[in-house]
Amino acid sequence: MPVDSDVDTLILGIGNILWADEGFGVRCVEALNARYEFDDHVRLMDGGTQGLFLLPWVSHVSRLLIFDAIDFGLKPGELRVILDDDVPQYMGAKKVSMHQTGFQEVLMSARLLNEQPQQRALIGVQPEQLDDYGGSLRDGTRQRIPEALSRACTLLDEWGVAYRERATPLDVLDLIGPGELEMSTYELGRPQ
Numbered sequence: 482m483p484v485d486s487d488v489d490t491l492i493l494g495i496g497n498i499l500w501a502d503e504g505f506g507v508r509c510v511e512a513l514n515a516r517y518e519f520d521d522h523v524r525l526m527d528g529g530t531q532g533l534f535l536l537p538w539v540s541h542v543s544r545l546l547i548f549d550a551i552d553f554g555l556k557p558g559e560l561r562v563i564l565d566d567d568v569p570q571y572m573g574a575k576k577v578s579m580h581q582t583g584f585q586e587v588l589m590s591a592r593l594l595n596e597q598p599q600q601r602a603l604i605g606v607q608p609e610q611l612d613d614y615g616g617s618l619r620d621g622t623r624q625r626i627p628e629a630l631s632r633a634c635t636l637l638d639e640w641g642v643a644y645r646e647r648a649t650p651l652d653v654l655d656l657i658g659p660g661e662l663e664m665s666t667y668e669l670g671r672p673q
Contacts, residue, residue, distance in 0.1 A: 488524045490544040490642050491598075492633070493535070495528040501616040502550050502608035508618060509548035509604070509629050515651040516630065517644045539588065540596035544640050546633060550622070551605035558621035562632055563603040602636050604629050 494510030496503045507527050514525045524542075528535050539545060547568070553561050568588060591597040606629065609619040617623075637644060 486541070487522055488538075489542055490519075490523040490546070490637075490640070491538055491542045492519075492523065492525045492546045492548075493528045493538075494526070494548045495530070496550055497530050498617075499614060501610040501613040502606070502619055502622045503611050504618060505550040505606050505608070505622055505626075505629075506548035508623075509626055509633075512626050513630055513633060516647060517634075518647055519642075519644050523642060523644070536590055539598065540591040542598050544600045544642065545598040545602070546636060547601075547603045548629060548633070549603060549605050550608040550611070551603070553605065553607050555607040557607055557609035557619070558625055559607045560625050560628055560632065561605050561607075562636070563605065565601050568601045568603045600640055604632055604636075 492510060492513065494506035494508070496506040498504030498507050507529065510525050510527055519525065524538070526538065551561070553559070555561070588597065588601075606622055606625050609621050610616065634644070
């Protein structure tokens with residue numbers, strides 16, 4: 482997907498939904514997209530585990546909000562918000578998956594190019610379970626999504642990024658990714 486020059490705010494969910502709590506970031510972006518509408522200058526993106534392929538997007542925007550599962554050394558399910566220059570160090574502090582080192586490299590590469598977003602935030606959850614291929618979010622992690630969205634909205638307000646609550650939340654077919662990967666469908670193992 483080519484970078485859209487009108488986009489100045491990127492809301493990025495990173496992680497792998499096939500590895501339990503590793504999918505937290507992607508599920509947060511899906512939930513945010515289902516509940517809120519954004520202007521054309523805001524892009525919500527499932528960054529998956531794309532690593533350096535995200536560099537053109539990250540180096541192009543003024544504001545970057547990341548959702549991810551991060552090993553902060555806290556109790557499972559605890560949320561933490563990290564801002565600006567502290568974001569890269571937490572993206573690689575304790576590697577919990579392949580994408581973290583890759584995304585830390587994205588942030589550092591943007592910095593070296595002098596093209597890093599002026600405002601950066603990471604909303605991370607301490608994962609409970611990662612090594613469950615095919616498993617979904619654990620209940621404690623899933624229950625933190627509403628708080629993560631609330632914290633994201635607070636940051637967006639502080640940044641002056643406009644959004645509106647949808648009159649009717651989007652259904653599965655309108656979400657960011659393919660319907661088969663929507664959480665309830667994925668957990669059932671078959672399309673609804």
